[in-house]
Amino acid sequence: MTDHHDPHEDAPLVAPSADPEDRAVEAALRPKNLDDFVGQKRVRRQLSLVLEASRLRGRSADHVLLSGPPGLGKTTLAMIIAAEMNAPLRITSGPAIQHAGDLAAILSSLTEGEVLFLDEIHRMSRPAEEMLYMAMEDFRVDIIVGKGPGATAIPLELPPFTLVGATTRAGLLPGPLRDRFGFTGHLEFYSTEELELVLRRSAMLMDMKVNSASFAEIAGRSRGTPRIANRLLRRVRDWALVHGIDLIDARSASAALDMYEVDARGLDRLDRSVLTALITKFNGGPVGLSTLAIAVGEEPETVETVAEPYLVREGMLGRTPRGRIATAAAWKHLGLVMPATVAAAMPEDLFSVAPDDLMGSESALDSWAQPDS
Ligand SMILES: Nc1ncnc2c1ncn2[C@@H]1O[C@H](COP(=O)(O)OP(=O)(O)OP(=O)(O)O)[C@@H](O)[C@H]1O
Numbered sequence: 144m145t146d147h148h149d150p151h152e153d154a155p156l157v158a159p160s161a162d163p164e165d166r167a168v169e170a171a172l173r174p175k176n177l178d179d180f181v182g183q184k185r186v187r188r189q190l191s192l193v194l195e196a197s198r199l200r201g202r203s204a205d206h207v208l209l210s211g212p213p214g215l216g217k218t219t220l221a222m223i224i225a226a227e228m229n230a231p232l233r234i235t236s237g238p239a240i241q242h243a244g245d246l247a248a249i250l251s252s253l254t255e256g257e258v259l260f261l262d263e264i265h266r267m268s269r270p271a272e273e274m275l276y277m278a279m280e281d282f283r284v285d286i287i288v289g290k291g292p293g294a295t296a297i298p299l300e301l302p303p304f305t306l307v308g309a310t311t312r313a314g315l316l317p318g319p320l321r322d323r324f325g326f327t328g329h330l331e332f333y334s335t336e337e338l339e340l341v342l343r344r345s346a347m348l349m350d351m352k353v354n355s356a357s358f359a360e361i362a363g364r365s366r367g368t369p370r371i372a373n374r375l376l377r378r379v380r381d382w383a384l385v386h387g388i389d390l391i392d393a394r395s396a397s398a399a400l401d402m403y404e405v406d407a408r409g410l411d412r413l414d415r416s417v418l419t420a421l422i423t424k425f426n427g428g429p430v431g432l433s434t435l436a437i438a439v440g441e442e443p444e445t446v447e448t449v450a451e452p453y454l455v456r457e458g459m460l461g462r463t464p465r466g467r468i469a470t471a472a473a474w475k476h477l478g479l480v481m482p483a484t485v486a487a488a489m490p491e492d493l494f495s496v497a498p499d500d501l502m503g504s505e506s507a508l509d510s511w512a513q514p515d516s
Pocket residue numbers: 157158159169170172173174179180181182183212213214215216217218219220311341369370371373
């Protein structure tokens with residue numbers, strides 16, 4: 144077998160892999176401390192300050208909220224926070240907490256200083272969320288015993304702990320929850336240079352011989368995302384192994400990657416199908432998110448959190464009050480020419496808000512693009 148596609152053929156490239164070996168390698172490649180964590184300078188600097196201060200005060204660190212598209216390092220940072228604080232780490236996720244009682248059970252078993260990582264925090268149930276408010280602020284929960292009129296609330300003191308919440312959609316978090324985090328870090332897509340550093344480190348750990356030009360080639364196709372960079376590197380390694388190549392150069396890297404549906408701009412299958420649908424079915428838009436999602440057979444949330452951020456950053460997709468539109472760059476990327484009538488109808492101020500600003504602040508984006516579903 145020379146073809147090592149993920150078993151989940153249809154999952155977006157950036158989704159966590161379903162292949163256990165892939166997951167094991169991914170875990171092995173995770174940087175263990177802040178110094179090894181590449182890029183995200185601003186978040187890293189602020190976070191290291193937060194951690195240092197709490198170490199000096201001998202207290203558990205402030206609660207930390209990490210937001211950003213998949214595969215940029217939220218889980219990795221949560222693990223690093225625990226490691227840097229020399230504290231045990233407990234991992235759970237919003238969807239795993241169906242009832243407030245589930246959360247109470249976790250909270251009441253925390254030890255002092257423990258780091259609780261709550262992934263996909265925007266998907267927690269409302270009652271659990273309210274319990275979390277009190278736990279975060281006062282290190283206390285009310286355990287409800289009994290039902291109906293006879294129910295009583297028994298207050299329970301919790302040891303001080305650090306909550307690390309992660310979300311791909313900070314804009315969805317209720318204000319009261321967001322406000323209870325002492326520090327919020329928004330992860331940005333990585334530059335090609337940063338991805339090259341990620342790749343160099345991974346290649347070293349994997350004992351691969353790769354020349355500089357191939358790092359650049361792989362980084363350029365990695366969609367600004369370390370998870371994808373590492374995954375592509377493994378695919379290149381497989382390819383080289385099968386072809387009996389010892390030192391990997393840019394030509395073999397590129398030949399290997401041509402098989403994996405990532406194009407030169409780093410767009411994967413989902414990205415391209417979003418653009419293709421937008422252009423061929425809706426003549427470039429504007430079209431509402433949910434209509435677009437149906438056209439590509441995905442959940443609106445997947446289109447919005449997985450594909451869109453990168454397409455916006457690459458200047459190929461615009462989010463306007465009337466819906467999503469494909470820019471001239473998108474038409475060009477698909478080898479098409481934007482018809483003059485479509486060009487004439489494009490909003491002039493599409494990029495009056497720079498794509499980087501959009502990525503940096505979800506609230507700027509929220510106020511600019513109205514929800515359409
Ligand atoms: N800054 C970084 N430096 C080096 N490697 C990184 C960095 N960020 C992420 N990685 C690598 O990318 C992989 C994916 O990162 P991680 O699992 O932390 O992403 P995530 O943001 O939690 O994604 P998701 O939203 O899908 O949960 C990790 O296994 C790690 O090896």
